[in-house]
């Protein structure tokens with residue numbers, strides 16, 4: 001199994017849980033390979049629309065974001081971890097995710113996404129982690145991933161060492177369950193009915209692309225290339 005793990009920062013409680021999940025998956029599925037990236041310090045999306053209109057290779061941050069995106073495309077499982085900051089996704093993760101706007105369903109979803117599994121992880125001092133994993137999960141949905149799981153924990157701590165042993169046991173127990181589900185489904189996951197219906201609706205929309213602005217032209221070519229729409 002191939003995993004791409006994208007961390008918000010170099011340390012912290014949330015990343016510690018992502019590492020716990022990776023270790024658990026490797027224990028259950030020896031031979032698992034993981035590519036790990038840390039997006040702290042990545043530049044913010046410039047909002048220039050270049051990826052949509054001219055192609056992602058023209059993104060001003062292509063050199064930095066492309067290795068991560070191509071790893072996602074090769075992986076069976078993608079892990080995104082973000083601490084809860086101001087009730088939302090960390091700025092560094094959000095900055096990275098915006099670079100994948102062109103990979104959302106209405107634009108140029110990667111065909112390999114149809115069998116991928118996403119795992120969204122967040123910790124919070126008190127509240128907000130469920131909202132963060134839900135927002136991360138929306139990205140998996142937008143990319144067209146087959147399935148996603150969420151791990152959200154309220155830890156009441158500013159670092160991993162200060163988390164109580166009781167809480168750490170709960171984290172380990174829930175992480176083991178998600179690892180088991182991930183190992184069972186990796187490479188075999190299929191989109192459920194609601195995702196297939198969404199894709200069908202996207203197809204209908206893409207057929208009307210001639211009525212949409214010019215910057216959709218690349219998207220339409222993409223949909224034709226994969227035979228999702230005819231001429």
Ligand SMILES: Cc1cc2nc3c(=O)[nH]c(=O)nc-3n(C[C@H](O)[C@H](O)[C@H](O)COP(=O)(O)O)c2cc1C
Nearest residue numbers: 012013014083084085086087123124125126127157
């Ligand atoms: C800038 C910042 C914003 C935060 N916002 C919240 C918040 O909105 N709600 C909350 O309960 N905890 C909040 N916290 C606490 C963190 O969510 C919590 O300590 C989390 O476990 C940190 O994860 P990390 O160690 O992976 O960075 C915030 C912490 C920081 C540094």
